[in-house]
Amino acid sequence: MPDAVRALADAGFGDRLLLGADTTTAAARSVGGGPGMPHLLRRVRPRLVRAVGEDLVGRVLTENPGRAFAVPWR
Numbered sequence: 711m712p713d714a715v716r717a718l719a720d721a722g723f724g725d726r727l728l729l730g731a732d733t734t735t736a737a738a739r740s741v742g743g744g745p746g747m748p749h750l751l752r753r754v755r756p757r758l759v760r761a762v763g764e765d766l767v768g769r770v771l772t773e774n775p776g777r778a779f780a781v782p783w784r
Contacts (some may be wrong), residue, residue, distance in 0.1 A: 711754070717765030719766050727770045728778060729754070 716726055729750060752770070758767045 711757055715758060715770065716762050716768070719762065724766055724769060725774065728774055729770055 715727060715729075718724070730747075755767060755771065758770075
């Protein structure tokens with residue numbers, strides 16, 4: 711995955727990348743022993759930082775989702 715993230719960033723998509731995990735099944739959720747979303751931060755994030763750098767990982771995991779999910783609540 712780090713190679714794909716780097717390739718997409720190099721192609722100019724670094725400000726649009728988002729990462730997620732499938733947590734729709736009971737086995738995938740962190741409740742009950744599955745990996746869940748914490749897996750993304752605990753296991754995947756350090757590997758991505760080593761491969762593509764803190765700046766890109768910060769954008770992908772924090773800045774980009776912040777923009778993507780920002781909505782004007784009424």
